[in-house]
Amino acid sequence: MELYDAIKRRRDVRSFYKNGTISDEVLARILMAGHLAPSVGFSQPWNFIVIRDEEKRRKIKELALEERERFREELPEDRKKIFDNVKIEAVLDTPLNIAVTCDPTRFGPHVLGRRTIPETCQYSSVLAVENMWLAATSEGIGMGWLSFFRKEDVKKILEIPEHVDLVAYLTLGPADIPERPELEIFGWGKRMRLSEVVNEDSWGKPPRKELIDKLDNIRI
Template identity: 45%
Template structure:
């Protein structure tokens, strides 16, 4: 029989604790070129994966797995897969953007001591999962929550993390020997860093800028501006 539910107090964090959470959020960066070569300890890696594993998931299906990659040969094959996809991606941009694109470092696969592929097992939980009955993709959304947890925990540990998304999925499937029902969601590069950009690197390099929050918040229906928000 189900055990009785015993809620615990839900008090607010202390000022210092709350500030630390927001600091991790606001200073998190997508790291490509600032990795140091020294290894990440097993203790720290376990804490990061433990944080990821405590992400919210629809129906508590926990669809994620974490493939930890340290082998230089595997990294080399994955970096080559990135290079091929990146050449294709560059050609998709207008000529005036292509030159800037070519100067951007978009991966740290070889430099980072650890790579992690976060996957989603689309069979986890069976055919019918609580909360997934009307939106099959909630397993993917849940896996992305695990990525965000890992990213914020890494920032708190002084570990840089970069998400490499420029791949043909079949290349990752082949290299990592993924079964058909498992989807690669995020390929991450992790390593100690000494410095981070004080703003997103793509913003610092002139590729894009953060949009004003006020332009993105509506009230009650699409397009209706929200009034009386914080100053």
Template identity: 40%
Template sequence: MVESLVNPEDLAFSESERAAVYRTIAARRDVRRGFIVDRPLPDELLQRLLAAAHSAPSVGLMQPSRFIVIRDLATRKEVHNIFEEANLQAAATYSGAQGEQYSALKLEGILEAPQNLCVVCDTQAARGHRLGRHTMPETAAYSTVCAIQNLWLAGRAEGVGVGWVSILDPVRLRAVLHIPEHILPVAYLCLGYVDQFASAPDLERFGWEKRVPLSTAVCYERYTEETAS
């Protein structure tokens, strides 16, 4: 066995830099409220966030993610109407106390955030020459999810709130944003400066769900059915 001439610890960032990374991860929030309506993001900041997303890992270096920046209020109103209808349909699937709780949740900031961002994926992109996609073609979409997480963390580090709106009819969203059939909509995001970041996720603070410890999600050597509850 050849002994390494490099001390692995020398490759790590400084303690303060590592702390900043972990702090950003812990402080990231799905923001639905508190957007500062009259303060759009400067172009240079938006470009930094998009660059962070574009730098995300992608299978085969295919870089399948595309970013649609939406600032026009009329377009955002169209998307908000799609949300309203989808949200009513979702609310109808709950009843009793849970139904009341669902209706009280704030689940989007489409009109409040001065800019929205639709992140889509070209799942058939020629870049990467299909490396890694022969057996798992869905990794193209996974790559776009990595891009979204990059943007989310960069946003938190910059003091920018990001909220993911998943309660949307993708067919109608395609029509509004002119997304062709071969392009997959992955995320519709609201982003902008906010008046604060919550100390805990909204769904936890308002009693919809609670976090579970890491120990309930980790298996060793093989999968086990001991799931979190």
């Protein structure tokens, strides 16, 4: 799969998994894609925790479902009706989960490029997640990012040290990856036009008309 194809095909998958496993060879390629990500000051702050244990995953699923209910109660009635059809996790529907962490002490404290923007440590781990997502997509593996929990609760379950940040909790499995984002399919939202999110030279200043025409008509 070519790069732009993988970018177009990549989805946050929760509802379209199918039976099957992920071989160690495929898993290793996906993890290597994450490990090859750029990182601030070449700090490589990530660790990848592969989670197969069903009891640990069951506890994390319970946390997600509890948080789902809290979120649902905050919604107006019309949004509740849409949200009731939205699947927010696939923790037990997939053969494995992966937690991606960020260790701000690795090669520290003087990490090149992080002095003025320390959150570039977490950004680096997020870049690893995106690399993994594109690699998984090219392998026919769906990936979902679960965030319906309080990080400290999941860190306890996974025995992550206090100083290490939990950046992402991912579910992976063979999937029929949908053509459109799931939240668009279920009516929660839709993708904005590219020209709506591009400014030129300063915040809120629209691009030149020539560029807007290109932005509105670009296809990859």
